Amino acid sequence: TSYAVLDRIIESGYLEKEDIVLDYGCGMGRVPIYLNHCLGCKTIGIELVEEFYIKACQNKINYAQGNQVSFFHGKAEQCVLSPDISACFFFNPFDLGILRGVMGNILDSYHRTPRRIRLFYYYAQDEYIGFLSGIPELIFLDEVDCMDLFPQMDSRNRVMIFETVV
Numbered sequence: 001t002s003y004a005v006l007d008r009i010i011e012s013g014y015l016e017k018e019d020i021v022l023d024y025g026c027g028m029g030r031v032p033i034y035l036n037h038c039l040g041c042k043t044i045g046i047e048l049v050e051e052f053y054i055k056a057c058q059n060k061i062n063y064a065q066g067n068q069v070s071f072f073h074g075k076a077e078q079c080v081l082s083p084d085i086s087a088c089f090f091f092n093p094f095d096l097g098i099l100r101g102v103m104g105n106i107l108d109s110y111h112r113t114p115r116r117i118r119l120f121y122y123y124a125q126d127e128y129i130g131f132l133s134g135i136p137e138l139i140f141l142d143e144v145d146c147m148d149l150f151p152q153m154d155s156r157n158r159v160m161i162f163e164t165v166v
Contacts, residue, residue, distance in 0.1 A: 001091050001122055004149045006034050009159055012144050014087075014118055017041050021087040024076045024094075024102060029056030029069070031089055036068045045071045046079050077101030081109035086116065092123040092156070099128060107137055110164050119162040122146075129160055138162045 009015060017040045023031045026045025036043045047053040053073040060066040072079070077098050088106065110117055118141065121128060132138055144159040 001031055002149065003034065005122060005146050005159065006031065006038075008144050008146055008149075009120060010035070010038050012142065012159075012161070014120075014142065014161055015039055015041060019086045020044065020084050021089060022046065022079070022081065022085050023089045024079070025091065026056055026071065027052045029059045029071060031091075032056075032069050032071070033059060033063050035089075036065060037063075040068070042068050043070075044085075045069075046074060046076055047071065048073075048075055077105065079105060081106055083109060083113035083115070085109065087118045087120065089120045090122065090124070092121075092125065092128075096127055096131060099131065103132075103135065107135070110137060114166060115164070116166050117164045121160045121162070122158075123156045124158075124160050125156065132160075132162050137164055139165055 019041045021035055021041055021043045023045045026032055026047045029045050032043035032045040035041060045056055047056060050073060053071060056071045060069050060071060076094060106117065133140065141161040141163045146157045150157055
């Protein structure tokens with residue numbers, strides 16, 4: 001995810017300092033570190049690929065405010081959300097089967113502790129949007145258009161924001 005896209009998300013006002021953001025498929029940790037740096041919010045990243053996870057941990061060590069950022073190595077669909085998670089970020093993350101498992105965990109956490117959880121999907125495929133639109137506990141909140149940031153005109157260059165119904 002480019003910094004320009006992250007800036008658009010930040011400028012949207014849908015994330016705040018009080019949020020705790022979980023980044024699914026965090027790679028080398030750019031999104032969690034950048035969001036923490038810009039907003040001061042706590043962030044968590046989960047990454048399956050061990051090489052990326054190790055690099056994310058190294059990046060955290062080099063980051064001055066690393067105590068506000070955490071990384072975990074594992075499968076997204078096995079990640080159990082703590083009741084303080086208030087936002088989740090996805091960059092066209094994985095296939096629909098895994099997304100179903102991840103959403104099951106998010107909804108389990110929501111049902112245990114009802115709260116506002118915002119879901120940010122960047123570069124989402126139409127099948128993801130269709131799936132998310134069919135979940136009764138979610139409402140479509142907004143779309144952050146990012147098409148002007150890139151030379152190729154791809155309608156997926158947007159961040160779709162969903163939110164749990166409270």
